[in-house]
Amino acid sequence: MTGNMISIEVAIARDSDHFEFRSVEIEPPSDNEILVRIAAVGICHTDLDCASGGSNIVLGHEGAGIVERIGRKIKTLRPGDHVVLSYQSCGCCPACRRGQPAHCDDFFRLNFSGERLDGTNALETSGLRAHFFGQSSFATHAIATERNTVKVPRTLPLAQLAPLGCGIQTGAGTILNSLDVRAHQSVAIFGTGSVGLAAVMAARIRRAAPLIAIDIQPKRLRLARQLGATHTLDARRKDLTTALRQIAPRGIDYALEITGDSDNLRTAIETLAPRGTIAMIANPCSGDNRLKAGQKMLEIIQGDAVPQRFIPRLIRYHRAGRFPLQRLNRTYPFHQINRAIADTHNGRAIKPVLLLSTTNPTAKPEVNIPKR
Numbered sequence: 001m002t003g004n005m006i007s008i009e010v011a012i013a014r015d016s017d018h019f020e021f022r023s024v025e026i027e028p029p030s031d032n033e034i035l036v037r038i039a040a041v042g043i044c045h046t047d048l049d050c051a052s053g054g055s056n057i058v059l060g061h062e063g064a065g066i067v068e069r070i071g072r073k074i075k076t077l078r079p080g081d082h083v084v085l086s087y088q089s090c091g092c093c094p095a096c097r098r099g100q101p102a103h104c105d106d107f108f109r110l111n112f113s114g115e116r117l118d119g120t121n122a123l124e125t126s127g128l129r130a131h132f133f134g135q136s137s138f139a140t141h142a143i144a145t146e147r148n149t150v151k152v153p154r155t156l157p158l159a160q161l162a163p164l165g166c167g168i169q170t171g172a173g174t175i176l177n178s179l180d181v182r183a184h185q186s187v188a189i190f191g192t193g194s195v196g197l198a199a200v201m202a203a204r205i206r207r208a209a210p211l212i213a214i215d216i217q218p219k220r221l222r223l224a225r226q227l228g229a230t231h232t233l234d235a236r237r238k239d240l241t242t243a244l245r246q247i248a249p250r251g252i253d254y255a256l257e258i259t260g261d262s263d264n265l266r267t268a269i270e271t272l273a274p275r276g277t278i279a280m281i282a283n284p285c286s287g288d289n290r291l292k293a294g295q296k297m298l299e300i301i302q303g304d305a306v307p308q309r310f311i312p313r314l315i316r317y318h319r320a321g322r323f324p325l326q327r328l329n330r331t332y333p334f335h336q337i338n339r340a341i342a343d344t345h346n347g348r349a350i351k352p353v354l355l356l357s358t359t360n361p362t363a364k365p366e367v368n369i370p371k372r
Contacts, residue, residue, distance in 0.1 A: 004028070005125070006035070010058045011138040011337050012128065013051035017345075019138070019337045024126035026141065028069060033143050034077055035069040036085065039357035040331075041137045042163035043340055045193075050112070050132075057114040057129040061087070063137025063144075064152075064162035065357065074146060081151050082158060086165035086307035087111055088134025088148045101147070102302040110134060133166070138337070140356055150311045156319075160326050163194060163351050164311050166302070168325055171198030171258075172314055173303015174279050175206060179254050183207040186248045190235065190268060191258030192220040194328050194351035195281060197227055199256055201323050204228025208254075210247050214240070214264070217347050223327065235264060244271040251276055258282050329353045 005025035013019050029035045042062030050059055063085040067077050077083070088110040089101035096104050104110065106117060114129030115121045122143045123130040130136040134148040152161055171194070175181050187208040189196045192215040203211050204227065212231045213224035221232040231247050233240060244252065244267070251273030257265050260282035268278050275294040291297060303310075317323035330349040332340040340352035 006141060008139050008141045010123075010128070010136075010140075011060070011334070013055045013059060015054055016048045016051040017338065017341055019051070019341075021335065022126075022128075024123060024128060026126075026130065026139075026143065027122040027124075029071045029143055031071040031073040033071050033145055034067055034074055034149060036063065036065040036083060036135075036137075036142050036144055036149070037068050037357060038063050038065040038137050038140060038142055039355070040064050040159040040162040041354050041356065042165075042167065042194075042329075043337070043344060043352045043354065044163075044167050046166070047138070048341065048344075056127070057132050058123065058136035058139055059132050060138030060142075061085070061111075061133030061135055062163050062165045062167065062353075063135050063142055064158040064165070065137075065142070068141070076146055077149060077151060082154045082156075083144075084150045084152050084158075084161050084165050084307075084311055085135045085137060085142065085144050086133075086148050086150060086169065086311065087302055088131070088145065090117065091147050099306060100304065101306060102304055107301070138354075140334075148307065150307050152311070152315060156315065158357075159331055159353050159355060160318075160329060161315070162353055163325070163329065164314055165307065167194045167351065168198040168314065168328075169305045169307065169310060170281060170300065170303045171195035171256075172202035172323070173305035173310060174256060174281060174300050175199050175202035175208075175254075175303075177304040177310070178298060178300050179277060179279060181206045181208050181254055184209050185253040186210050186212070186251075186273070187254045187256070188212040188214060188244060188248075188252045188268065188271070189224075189229075189256045189258065190214045190261070190264040191256075191282070192217075192224045193258065196256065196258050197224060197328055197350065198325070199258075200224050200227050200229050201317075201325075205317060205322055212244065212247060212252075219347065220350065223350075227324070227327070235259075235261075241267050241270050248273075250274075253277070254279065256281060331355055
């Protein structure tokens, strides 16, 4: 590495409910890297799962910000560009060469190990590790690459766009990419957090029907209705299977299981159509997962999205008023990360977004709201 170290502030997990702040120094970007000043970052359940018991890796993987420095081999970005950060991939393995970076051979190492593929770590002198999802964006600055960086319009608020890099991309991508849902096919979504609600909005775009949202929180179910669900059901009702069968007598064509709850998975299996598909977005559930002939179960990674193509697509839907992602977000100052996490657990926040920069994180968006 060349050049001077850069002073930044990071949030470090002591457990999944408590983060502390620390000033550290990070290496400048290498020839193939960029330095992004983070303006906003979403909090994802993956962050909290990885924070359980504490972590020496700086977490955060739904960052958005402004490019400050670029390595000499960077061709597609310039300082001052507004960007959304997403997951990392190698770009060299067979899956990446086929345009399927979510199935990269080195996906786990690049996104969860806290190091680059060569084993180095930009925070090494601090005793911490970086490169979580190729970014570690619970920080004032993050090191990223062209592989996990998406240039976005400067006129759109970075606070709205930050969650596109993981949770929103995963929910919408499951509908639009992984399952390729078509008009009049039935969809049941178990869990209406930010991932599930993104799936609801995408399924509405595809004119899925019936479109059923299932959760235990009435507030989220009401929002699911407003965002396009044709039916909503309380997951705690004893006759949930019967209720689903009444809505879709032939069975559900596509079921998205986002909660990780074995009872929900069992219900999804019991109500699946003869050639239906279950998309597993949470960690795999335990229990009886046997399917009938012709049925399928898929484990979804990032909605099979190529960020550089899919995130601009979602932004186009958003600007046309067809994907109102701003209705999911609740913003907090960076130093209120612990309050934001608490609000995630108590249901006050669907998608908490931390604000780190005063430079355009909440600029007025250019969005066309279609008349109903």
